[in-house]
Amino acid sequence: MSNHVPNTTVQRLPVYLRCLVQEQSLRVPVANSVRIAEMAGTNAAQVRKDLSYLGEYGIRGIGYDVDGLVRHLTRWLGLEHVRKAAIVGYGRLGSALLGYGGFQDRGFSLAAVFDTDPEKIGTAAGSGLVVEPLADFAAAVERDALEIVVLTVPASVAQAVTDTVVAAGIKAILNFAPTKLLVPADVAVRQADVAAELQILSFHLSSGGE
Amino acid sequence: MSNHVPNTTVQRLPVYLRCLVQEQSLRVPVANSVRIAEMAGTNAAQVRKDLSYLGEYGIRGIGYDVDGLVRHLTRWLGLEHVRKAAIVGYGRLGSALLGYGGFQDRGFSLAAVFDTDPEKIGTAAGSGLVVEPLADFAAAVERDALEIVVLTVPASVAQAVTDTVVAAGIKAILNFAPTKLLVPADVAVRQADVAAELQILSFHLSSGGE
Structure with a gap:
């Protein structure tokens, strides 16, 4: 429609x-x-x-x-029901987003968190979640009805991780890695790019001064 | 121009x-x-x-x-020289942004970090920076030629902190707090809103399924 x-x-x-x-x-x-x-x-x-x-x-x-x-x-916006999202990449940014707490009343629940680092897997990630191995991602999509992936991995592995989550049926990705992801046409990707936001501000700083 | x-x-x-x-x-x-x-x-x-x-x-x-x-x-975009930005609010998100490392080759340097929490002030924040008291912000703007503030404080204090940094001469703010900031007309604000990005993805999930 x-x-x-x-x-x-x-x-x-x-x-x-x-x-x-x-x-x-x-x-x-x-x-x-x-x-x-x-x-x-x-x-x-x-x-x-x-x-x-x-x-x-x-x-x-x-x-x-x-x-x-x-x-x-x-x-x-398709927000009549709470959509479940997974954090993939439990670094500082993934941890910050998990701790943010402002998603629930905007229509989202962070329902799972994944990483590939054996030192992180199994540790408590806050909000009652435990970091799970990325190898279990496909099973978790089924278990938790995950719909969205928030990708907070290093740029160097972003495409490989994307391929994994797309293969598991994910159709929506919010990408924080500063790299363009290649996905099938039916997968939506939004690029979170903090540096681009700073550049827009820089434009205003320049033009404001003239 | x-x-x-x-x-x-x-x-x-x-x-x-x-x-x-x-x-x-x-x-x-x-x-x-x-x-x-x-x-x-x-x-x-x-x-x-x-x-x-x-x-x-x-x-x-x-x-x-x-x-x-x-x-x-x-x-x-006004990027011929590196613009100096300060992180204000040294929580998980502020820490994640400091650790990101992808700003320099996009035209920005994170040159200082501020907080009001006595437990955080004086601690090492990575990248050779030490968390400074917000009370020293105005002096630091002069010292470091800071031009941009990346605001990573809780929504409840975002406006008060904004008033402080604007009073110190800052004309560009990237706001991660989920609240609208009131600023003078010559101050540019960009709102970073992760939940809004998720809602756009949700729109695509809805319309894609129809």
């Missing part, structure tokens, strides 16, 4: 959802596109266009029903 | 740069928009449009000179 939603729009949907949940927590019943744009850091025309792809038009001169829009965005 | 470059274009520039540096390392002299788009995960028309904002048009039927484009993107 959603193949016609542009990728750039999809990328803004979580931002809208976060902003609208905030309005909801303040018991704001209605939000217009100007207000949503202000919170989301975009412009009102973009908000209206993005939401129109979801069949959401709001009421002219009034705005969008906040509860309804939260419900619809949640459905569009 | 660059106020007319759309934000959406700015966000793709680091991706283009990363791809072109990769071509450069393979000694590819010329890359056309189709090839750049393929590497960057966008389409050729978008590549041509984005680069046209920078005055880069390539040669019809041939493409862009890779070395020249790398040089120009580097200049546009």
Whole structure:
């Protein structure tokens, strides 16, 4: 149903959802596109266009029903049930993400953690999880109904580990390794690239000074 | 000079740069928009449009000179000199970022690390850095010519810490705390939101199954 939603729009949907949940927590019943744009850091025309792809038009001169829009965005983003994710690579970053604790109320549960290092396997990883051997990954996908892999391994092994998790049926990967992953067409990959974020800030530092 | 470059274009520039540096390392002299788009995960028309904002048009039927484009993107992104960044908040995430090591060749140096916890202050943070008290932040900005703050503090204190670093003259913040920061108009903030990345993957999992 959603193949016609542009990728750039999809990328803004979580931002809208976060902003609208905030309005909801303040018991704001209605939000217009100007207000949503202000919170989301975009412009009102973009908000209206993005939401129109979801069949959401709001009421002219009034705005969008906040509860309804939260419900619809949640459905569009496939967040009606909690999705289970696995951390693959239990280094400092994997450990930091496990300790973060802010995923549950955004629709995700970190349900398992894997590594290949014999010294790490079997140790407690927090949140009641124990580091499991990557060799057991496919069995764990079945056991825990894992849907998403958060890849926090060194770049040098990222592709090999990706091949392993894709072979086990994973269709969604958030990659923190600074390398492009080759995956089949039906596997979605998002690249987390902290250096790229810093470069965008650098652009603003440069242009702001001129 | 660059106020007319759309934000959406700015966000793709680091991706283009990363791809072109990769071509450069393979000694590819010329890359056309189709090839750049393929590497960057966008389409050729978008590549041509984005680069046209920078005055880069390539040669019809041939493409862009890779070395020249790398040089120009580097200049546009303000990356001719290494920019110094500080980690503020030395928890697991701050520690993971310090240990990452992939920033230097992207134009950044993590030059200082701060916290307010007396137990952490004075301890070695890796990379030859020692955790400094946040109270010394303003002096350190002068001392180290810090330009960017990577904010890895809990959401509950993120705004207060932001006020401190902005008062010290910082104009660019990469915020890992899951909260919106209020800053003056001349301060650029990028929000790192891992849960939002997972939600985008969730969208693809939903729509892919239909």
